[in-house]
Amino acid sequence: MKVKNAVALVSLLFLIIKTDIVLGQDEPVFADSVSFANFLKSQGKIPGLQFRLVDSSKVYILDSALNRSLQSGIVRDFATALRLKDSVLRSYEYDLEIQYLIYSDPNTFKATQEYVSNLLRNGDIEPTVAGDSNGKDLISLASRNKYSPFLKGTYAYFSEIKIFAVSLVILLFFIFAFSMILFMLIFKARRNQKEKLLVLYDEQIVAPLSEILFEKTLEELESLSDEELNGYFPAKQLKKPFYVQVLVERILALNKTMKGDFKLMLKALYKRLDLDKSSLKKLKSSKWDTVVTGLVEVNEMDLTEAIYAVKQHINSPNFYVRSQAVATILTLSDSVDLSFLRDQTFPLSRWQQMNYLRIIKFLHTTRELHIEMLFDSRNQSIRLFGYKLVRVIGRVDLLETLEEKSGSVTEEEKIEIIKTFEYLGVPAHTELINGSLKSENIALVSVAAKAAGAIGDATSAKIICELLNKAPEFRLKMVLLNSLQNLDAAVYNQFINESENPEVMRISMHLSDSLLQDV
Amino acid sequence: MKKILIIEDDLLISSLVQFRLKKDGYDTVLVKDGNAGIIAIDTETLDLIITDVMIPFKNGIEIIHHARKTKPEVPIIVLSSLGEEEKIVLEAFNLGVSDFIPKPFNPNELAIRVKRILKS
Numbered sequence A: 001m002k003v004k005n006a007v008a009l010v011s012l013l014f015l016i017i018k019t020d021i022v023l024g025q026d027e028p029v030f031a032d033s034v035s036f037a038n039f040l041k042s043q044g045k046i047p048g049l050q051f052r053l054v055d056s057s058k059v060y061i062l063d064s065a066l067n068r069s070l071q072s073g074i075v076r077d078f079a080t081a082l083r084l085k086d087s088v089l090r091s092y093e094y095d096l097e098i099q100y101l102i103y104s105d106p107n108t109f110k111a112t113q114e115y116v117s118n119l120l121r122n123g124d125i126e127p128t129v130a131g132d133s134n135g136k137d138l139i140s141l142a143s144r145n146k147y148s149p150f151l152k153g154t155y156a157y158f159s160e161i162k163i164f165a166v167s168l169v170i171l172l173f174f175i176f177a178f179s180m181i182l183f184m185l186i187f188k189a190r191r192n193q194k195e196k197l198l199v200l201y202d203e204q205i206v207a208p209l210s211e212i213l214f215e216k217t218l219e220e221l222e223s224l225s226d227e228e229l230n231g232y233f234p235a236k237q238l239k240k241p242f243y244v245q246v247l248v249e250r251i252l253a254l255n256k257t258m259k260g261d262f263k264l265m266l267k268a269l270y271k272r273l274d275l276d277k278s279s280l281k282k283l284k285s286s287k288w289d290t291v292v293t294g295l296v297e298v299n300e301m302d303l304t305e306a307i308y309a310v311k312q313h314i315n316s317p318n319f320y321v322r323s324q325a326v327a328t329i330l331t332l333s334d335s336v337d338l339s340f341l342r343d344q345t346f347p348l349s350r351w352q353q354m355n356y357l358r359i360i361k362f363l364h365t366t367r368e369l370h371i372e373m374l375f376d377s378r379n380q381s382i383r384l385f386g387y388k389l390v391r392v393i394g395r396v397d398l399l400e401t402l403e404e405k406s407g408s409v410t411e412e413e414k415i416e417i418i419k420t421f422e423y424l425g426v427p428a429h430t431e432l433i434n435g436s437l438k439s440e441n442i443a444l445v446s447v448a449a450k451a452a453g454a455i456g457d458a459t460s461a462k463i464i465c466e467l468l469n470k471a472p473e474f475r476l477k478m479v480l481l482n483s484l485q486n487l488d489a490a491v492y493n494q495f496i497n498e499s500e501n502p503e504v505m506r507i508s509m510h511l512s513d514s515l516l517q518d519v
Numbered sequence B: 001m002k003k004i005l006i007i008e009d010d011l012l013i014s015s016l017v018q019f020r021l022k023k024d025g026y027d028t029v030l031v032k033d034g035n036a037g038i039i040a041i042d043t044e045t046l047d048l049i050i051t052d053v054m055i056p057f058k059n060g061i062e063i064i065h066h067a068r069k070t071k072p073e074v075p076i077i078v079l080s081s082l083g084e085e086e087k088i089v090l091e092a093f094n095l096g097v098s099d100f101i102p103k104p105f106n107p108n109e110l111a112i113r114v115k116r117i118l119k120s
Helices: A002-019 A034-045 A078-092 A107-120 A137-142 A153-159 A160-215 A220-224 A226-232 A241-257 A263-273 A275-283 A286-302 A304-311 A318-334 A349-363 A371-374 A380-392 A396-408 A411-424 A430-435 A442-455 A459-468 A474-487 A489-498 A503-510 B013-024 B036-041 B060-070 B086-094 B108-118
Strands: A050-055 A097-102 A104-109 B004-009 B027-031 B048-051 B078-079 B099-103
Touching: A034 A078, A034 A107, A050 A078, A050 A107, A050 B108, A078 A097, A078 B078, A097 A107, A104 A107, A104 A286, A107 A286, A107 A380, A153 B078, A160 A226, A160 A263, A220 A263, A226 A318, A241 A275, A241 A286, A263 A275, A275 A286, A275 A304, A275 B060, A286 A304, A286 A318, A304 A318, A318 A349, A349 A380, A371 A380, A371 A396, A380 A396, A380 A411, A411 A430, A411 A442, A430 A442, A442 A459, A442 A474, A459 A474, A474 A489, A474 A503, A489 A503, B004 B013, B004 B036, B013 B027, B013 B108, B027 B036, B036 B060, B048 B060, B048 B108, B060 B078, B060 B086, B078 B086, B078 B108, B086 B099, B099 B108
Parallel strands: B004 B027, B004 B048, B048 B078, B078 B099
Antiparallel strands: A050 A097, A097 A104
């Protein structure tokens, strides 16, 4: 159906372009009645057209003198009819009219003119030009000629702006559709070719990889000459980017799946095949995804020589690049401190914090990371991450530093520091907690009250009682009462006994219920 | 020659395992999915089955179920990631698999375990 429509459309377009001859159907053949009458006079007999004389009462008149040339009072040519009319007028002084008969039916002058015009237009009769008395007949002759525009072919086409515009749109549509089809075909062909190559390269790679991993030792692999190595992985193939890509992917996949000496073998092979250069090259790419791929390769293959290049991406504006760069530096560097992380200007997302935390948690036992550096960062999210690190990896030795810092930090940071104090459960840093209990920030007060329940002192209990007397909102009141109960049961009981607030009594009952106290 | 069926969708791993086992003199049958695994269990005379858990069409547990019904005498080693659901691993053990080797793994260690199982 679409093909049919397209063919019709193309045919129409062709007709629009090619039709340069148009008949002038609406052009009058005769300029006026006089020229028509002259034409009839000069033309003689016209097929289907006859004349006869009638008087005003439409009674047919027969001239006895001309009776021989008449058949039932009808004549075939207009000149004869005119002569007959003159003859009758001269002989009998009888005024007559000429009646026009088209196929024996009487018709008006105008209808006859139209009939003759049609005959001329259709070429059914040839006009007879008589002498030089045909000044007006030239119009008739001209009208008979087929219409031919002044501008022909291409010029005529371009002179009609609407047709040109429509044609241009149609042409552009076809070009676009054709390009899309061509693009899809090329894309599909390339993809198919790539899939075939992938299978082929996989087959080519598996055998030599297996042979090297199981037949050679690490020392043997490292001492292989280039020629020997090319026996496994041909130099010609190693020049093909897709082959190198497949090889890198397969070695990385194996490195993840295998353990023991095989990992070392794979890393040695990676370097022997100069695949590390391909990874380093990726780090210089302008495409962020290529850079991330390069960073992953550097990370997985322990390419420590790439640390300098990786550091260039630590403060990258791209989230994924800088996340992977930091993770790579943390994993690779033996002597890494966290100064590079301290100097990051972009805020750390929760995902990044989790990712870095996982690596640092794994590394901190074997490396000196200098977490305290993070406390001095200009980036608040980094400082907060530092406080969390102290908590998660249990650096009790840094609590003193945190206490010192707490005087000059934001309330959000105070919350994190107090959580760290509470988590590590060292009852020696109550100054910050007691100070925070007096804050206007309800979130900070709530966290401080909760911490006070675990590591607070007598001053904390006193402040909590003062806060309770100020009738805080329900949730805070509940936290305060719970903390007071945990901190000092005697003070808590005294407060409950003295309190006349029914809400306090209800919370107290809730807290003393063994089933509900943690709800 | 002892015949071992390897059901693993990762061509690289299966080829490496096959290479390592052939080196020890075993005959191997390599299939990439669960359906082919079932057919191989039904048609081949096997001495050992090594299967992954996450494989196309039928998972490792279904393979183990089938093997236990049709060839209860053939020992099975499950070769799979620890990241996969603990429930599945436990189920595999409950079905009576002989051994479980978590990925990442050492192919030499796998070869030793295969040798031990086939000897016993």
